Amino acid sequence: MDKKEKHITSYSLFAKVLVALLILTTISVLITEIHFGALSVAVALSVACVKVALVLVYFMHLKWENSFLRIMVAGVFLLFALVLVFTFIDYLLR
Amino acid sequence: MNTSTAHTDHYDPESSKIGMWLFLFTEMFLFGGLFLVYAVFRNKYSADFHHGAHELNAFIGTFNTVVLLISSMTVAMSITAIQKKNRKLAVNMIIITIVLALVFMLNKYFEWSYKFEYKLYPGSPVMMNLPQGEILFYGLYFMMTGLHALHVLIGIVLLVVNIFKIRSGKVHHERFSLLENSGLYWHLVDLIWIFLFPLLYLVT
Secondary structure: OOOOOOOOOOOHHHHHHHHHHHHHHHHHHHHHHHHHOOHHHHHHHHHHHHHHHHHHHHHHHHHHHHHHHHHHHHHHHHHHHHHHHHHHHHHHHH | OOOOOOOOOOHHHHHHHHHHHHHHHHHHHHHHHHHHHHHHHHOHHHHHHHHHHHHHHHHHHHHHHHHHHHHHHHHHHHHHHHHHHOOHHHHHHHHHHHHHHHHHHHHHHHHHHHHHHHHOOOHHHHOOOHHHHHHHHHHHHHHHHHHHHHHHHHHHHHHHHHHHHHHHHEOOOOOOOHHHHHHHHHHHHHHHHHHHHHEEEEEE
């Protein structure tokens, strides 16, 4: 623990991240009002992914964690993406 | 606050954090499985899912999203406060988080009781007479938001424990692993809601 000093995130950075998250929420609400059809699913999910990334990197402190933890988290998301892709390959080719 | 005896017992924040993340991975896959079911059935019954999502109150959903996002920031700030030895601010930030969590739960209560009034709940005759896709949509809606709400309740309990531990001096600027890991849990609750919100309330 004492080999490197702990990073302390400033209050203002957290506040900025919250503002970004709220702006993204507004965007996703407004965009789905317009009804893009099939595209609105993609847009809503892309915005959600950006929001999740912000929460993971700043709120959950991953930006300042060692690469071991970061690779593990990235790996889990990749694994879920693979599960999703393989499920749909199976489902659509039945 | 008694720091002299704090280091005699075993305290390993790095390992605790990795352990917490491993637990969070299992949580991600618990909800991930439900997201998978949602994705497949949405594909199969897109018209019914479209109609179901349209029936949900997007305003309550948006309001709850904002509430959870703010609560995520306040719990993150409480960790900064404890690291800066500001115990009072840390406790206050946790209290704000708990209040926001209760606001979320209250909204959920109103949302669900509104549906119960229309006899819309899993297994009810009204729900069973809906088209197949809508039965699946509402089933997933109650299952996913219910499981998420259960996590909110667990998060509230964890945060209350943290307040007592900070007050008694067991959690302080050199030993805040419990608060840090509870914070991670709380952010996961937020993370899941970020995906639930557009899928259930917005994408119509």
